[in-house]
Amino acid sequence: MTEEVVDNEIKESENENENIVVSYKDVKKAFGDTVVLNDLSLNVAQGEKVALIGPSGSGKTTIIRMLMTLEQPTEGTIEVDGEMLWHKEVNGELLPADEKHMRKVRGKIGMVFQQYNLFPHMTIMRNCTTAPVNVLGISKDEAKTRAQEMLDKVGLGDKVDNYPSQLSGGQQQRVAIARSLVMQPKVMLFDEVTAALDPELVGEVLEVLKDIAAEGDTTMMLITHEMEFARDVADRVLFLDNGKIAEHGPPSEVIENPQTERLQAFLGRFNNS
Amino acid sequence: MSWDWEFAFEVFPDIVGAIGVTIGATVVAYLISLVLGLVFTLLRRSSFKPLSLLMAGVIEFIRTTPPLVQLFFVYYAFPMSPFTTGAVVLGVHYATYVSEVYRSGIEAVPTSQWEASKALNFSKAQTWQKVILPQAIPPVIPMLGNYLIVLFKETPLLAGIFVTEMLQVARIIGADTYRFLEPIAIVGFLFLVLSYPSALFIRYLEKRSGKLHGSAEKGVKT
Amino acid sequence: MFTNIGEFLPFILGGLTTTVQAFLFGAVLAYSIAIVAGLMRTSKLAVVRIVATIFVELFRGTSLLVQMFFFAFVFPALTPFTPSLFLAGGLALGFNYGAYASEVVRGAVLSVPEGQKEAAISLNMSKVQRMRFVILPQAIRIMLPGIGNNSIELLKGTSLVYFISLADMTYRADILRGANTALSSQIEIYTYLLFTYFVLALPLIFLTRWLEKRASKGVSTA
Numbered sequence: 159m160t161e162e163v164v165d166n167e168i169k170e171s172e173n174e175n176e177n178i179v180v181s182y183k184d185v186k187k188a189f190g191d192t193v194v195l196n197d198l199s200l201n202v203a204q205g206e207k208v209a210l211i212g213p214s215g216s217g218k219t220t221i222i223r224m225l226m227t228l229e230q231p232t233e234g235t236i237e238v239d240g241e242m243l244w245h246k247e248v249n250g251e252l253l254p255a256d257e258k259h260m261r262k263v264r265g266k267i268g269m270v271f272q273q274y275n276l277f278p279h280m281t282i283m284r285n286c287t288t289a290p291v292n293v294l295g296i297s298k299d300e301a302k303t304r305a306q307e308m309l310d311k312v313g314l315g316d317k318v319d320n321y322p323s324q325l326s327g328g329q330q331q332r333v334a335i336a337r338s339l340v341m342q343p344k345v346m347l348f349d350e351v352t353a354a355l356d357p358e359l360v361g362e363v364l365e366v367l368k369d370i371a372a373e374g375d376t377t378m379m380l381i382t383h384e385m386e387f388a389r390d391v392a393d394r395v396l397f398l399d400n401g402k403i404a405e406h407g408p409p410s411e412v413i414e415n416p417q418t419e420r421l422q423a424f425l426g427r428f429n430n431s
Numbered sequence: 432m433s434w435d436w437e438f439a440f441e442v443f444p445d446i447v448g449a450i451g452v453t454i455g456a457t458v459v460a461y462l463i464s465l466v467l468g469l470v471f472t473l474l475r476r477s478s479f480k481p482l483s484l485l486m487a488g489v490i491e492f493i494r495t496t497p498p499l500v501q502l503f504f505v506y507y508a509f510p511m512s513p514f515t516t517g518a519v520v521l522g523v524h525y526a527t528y529v530s531e532v533y534r535s536g537i538e539a540v541p542t543s544q545w546e547a548s549k550a551l552n553f554s555k556a557q558t559w560q561k562v563i564l565p566q567a568i569p570p571v572i573p574m575l576g577n578y579l580i581v582l583f584k585e586t587p588l589l590a591g592i593f594v595t596e597m598l599q600v601a602r603i604i605g606a607d608t609y610r611f612l613e614p615i616a617i618v619g620f621l622f623l624v625l626s627y628p629s630a631l632f633i634r635y636l637e638k639r640s641g642k643l644h645g646s647a648e649k650g651v652k653t
Numbered sequence: 654m655f656t657n658i659g660e661f662l663p664f665i666l667g668g669l670t671t672t673v674q675a676f677l678f679g680a681v682l683a684y685s686i687a688i689v690a691g692l693m694r695t696s697k698l699a700v701v702r703i704v705a706t707i708f709v710e711l712f713r714g715t716s717l718l719v720q721m722f723f724f725a726f727v728f729p730a731l732t733p734f735t736p737s738l739f740l741a742g743g744l745a746l747g748f749n750y751g752a753y754a755s756e757v758v759r760g761a762v763l764s765v766p767e768g769q770k771e772a773a774i775s776l777n778m779s780k781v782q783r784m785r786f787v788i789l790p791q792a793i794r795i796m797l798p799g800i801g802n803n804s805i806e807l808l809k810g811t812s813l814v815y816f817i818s819l820a821d822m823t824y825r826a827d828i829l830r831g832a833n834t835a836l837s838s839q840i841e842i843y844t845y846l847l848f849t850y851f852v853l854a855l856p857l858i859f860l861t862r863w864l865e866k867r868a869s870k871g872v873s874t875a
């Protein structure tokens with residue numbers, strides 16, 4: 159290991175004094191016999207923007223899907239705001255959490271998907287208000303006000319009565335971001351949100367993400383293949399390789415000055431294109 | 432009344448004895464539906480509008496009226512044996528479903544295949560025979576197989592025109608002995624034992640070949 | 654020929670109420686069963702899935718007419734409960750077509766992309782909310798054409814109550830035929846009967862067509 163990496167670890171331990179929102183502790187994930195993540199430990203601080211990069215199949219998606227409760231960790235625990243997501247402690251024993259507990263913790267997390275996953279049978283407005291009204295229990299009027307605000311923010315305030323199919327991919331993805339924002343999650347997860355878009359539509363979505371990042375208070379974990387974007391937005395970059403965090407640190411180190419051969423090779427592919 | 436094993440064993444051979452009639456009617460009806468179904472499909476696609484419209488109407492009429500009534504109609508209108516009547520009527524009725532299956536198969540063949548045939552200067556008949564049907568039919572074989580099972584389960588209707596298939600035998604036994612429990616249960620059992628494994632086999636074929644999408648679900652009875 | 658319409662048709666239509674009642678009873682029962690059994694078959698719990706699967710396979714595998722005889726003649730002998738003939742016929746229709754339609758429901762629910770469920774989870778919806786707001790509204794649009802076709806099948810199936818002596822249209826036609834044995838009269842009677850069924854099916858046919866068109870346009874253009 160190089161000095162650089164050791165340095166990063168010191169930095170991370172400094173982070174622990176800050177307000178930790180998300181904490182993976184010795185998390186292992188296997189699908190059947192295939193182990194895709196091993197001994198993953200990771201803390202994310204309040205307001206921090208973390209970019210996850212790495213080759214296909216390295217386990218990036220799995221990391222954030224476990225936080226969204228879409229995938230169950232095989233071993234280890236994940237904490238959100240100091241509360242365990244998948245487990246409940248009863249008399250010093252860890253038991254699987256019930257649906258009620260998971261919903262309580264999950265409420266702090268929001269996610270935007272590669273394929274947008276808007277609800278095709280609902281208007282844009284209803285896409286953005288159904289969950290706030292029924293999950294958060296706020297009034298319809300308030301939900302509409304909030305939704306309008308977020309849709310304005312992503313530049314789609316005039317599309318409230320449209321259906322998703324009437325929007326371009328970039329517009330749909332911006333709606334998906336707004337829909338997630340309306341729920342006011344503490345932590346937002348983004349899984350290659352521009353990967354399904356035509357190249358000319360990528361920019362508009364990245365702009366929206368930069369705006370959200372600039373506001374500062376939302377914790378963000380972003381999987382991306384847009385290195386320039388990662389450098390601009392992220393406080394910390396994690397390079398995943400074979401189910402492990404192989405390098406991590408501020409973008410100025412990880413992206414500008416990669417240490418391992420693997421990361422150099424990985425980044426090399428982006429510089430050429 | 433409770434289950435009487437002795438009685439069950441006594442009537443079992445009589446009912447099983449009728450299985451030949453049931454299966455015979457199924458197979459004949461199925462062959463009719465396979466051939467006539469294709470004829471229906473081709474006529475339905477005729478470029479001569481009045482013919483294709485007429486065909487559409489006839490198919491719709493046959494498909495949406497009860498096969499039992501069609502059985503009565505043919506039975507009382509034509510001097511055919513009950514067995515022949517049964518096989519023909521069921522065959523014609525299910526030809527309308529089978530034709531829907533062929534249609535979905537044909538529509539799944541890319542238009543480029545038609546264009547290529549034209550470029551090769553094939554005649555229309557040659558195009559159908561050599562290019563379209565060989566591609567259209569294999570993918571729908573599982574769906575066609577489904578209708579063999581469906582037809583099999585429809586054969587009890589033939590009791591209505593006194594074909595001595597399994598259910599009719601059970602009815603006769605029931606009327607003679609006032610015991611319906613065992614005969615009806617045996618018939619149900621035989622249907623299940625024959626149709627369920629066949630259905631599993633068809634589903635296996637379907638999975639293996641990958642489902643073909645389209646409106647071939649018209650049958651619903653799959 | 655076809656000169657006795659004034660006499661024959663009203664007599665046949667004397668069974669219209671029974672036919673329609675059997676249809677409605679069967680439809681309400683069938684679609685209630687279809688939703689419950691269809692959703693059960695998508696359950697995560699193996700027990701729930703297995704119970705539903707056994708029910709569905711049993712009723713799909715044993716033939717409607719056999720089931721009708723079972724409810725009419727075997728059920729009363731087995732249990733202290735004696736269903737009326739109408740109830741027996743209705744139960745058989747409801748259970749049989751419910752088993753078929755549950756497959757339509759299951760298929761529709763499964764055809765809603767997984768991403769929809771995941772998006773709903775990411776918005777922290779509960780299981781019930783996910784079903785109610787996200788999965789079912791989309792699944793229903795997908796299943797409606799299948800349900801429409803199933804209803805046409807059910808209407809045809811009502812003619813089987815003839816076998817258990819319920820005075821539906823088919824049964825009345827049979828009485829009429831017994832009293833008018835001339836070949837021309839018999840053809841006439843069953844022609845009227847067939848057309849009456851077709852006319853009854855027409856609204857269902859058009860409804861199903863319309864639903865098919867809507868479904869093929871995709872779920873997003875509401």
Ligand SMILES: Nc1ncnc2c1ncn2[C@@H]1O[C@H](COP(=O)(O)OP(=O)(O)OP(=O)(O)O)[C@@H](O)[C@H]1O
Nearest residue numbers: 189190192194212213214215216217218219220221
């Ligand atoms: N449901 C699953 N069942 C089995 N294996 C899975 C499943 N989901 C993911 N995997 C495997 O886990 C590994 C990590 O997958 P993951 O989706 O997390 O990778 P990724 O880093 O997001 O890759 P990509 O850049 O292609 O999205 C891969 O080898 C993948 O094949």
Ligand SMILES: [Mg+2]
Nearest residue numbers: 218219220349
């Ligand atoms: Mg991924």
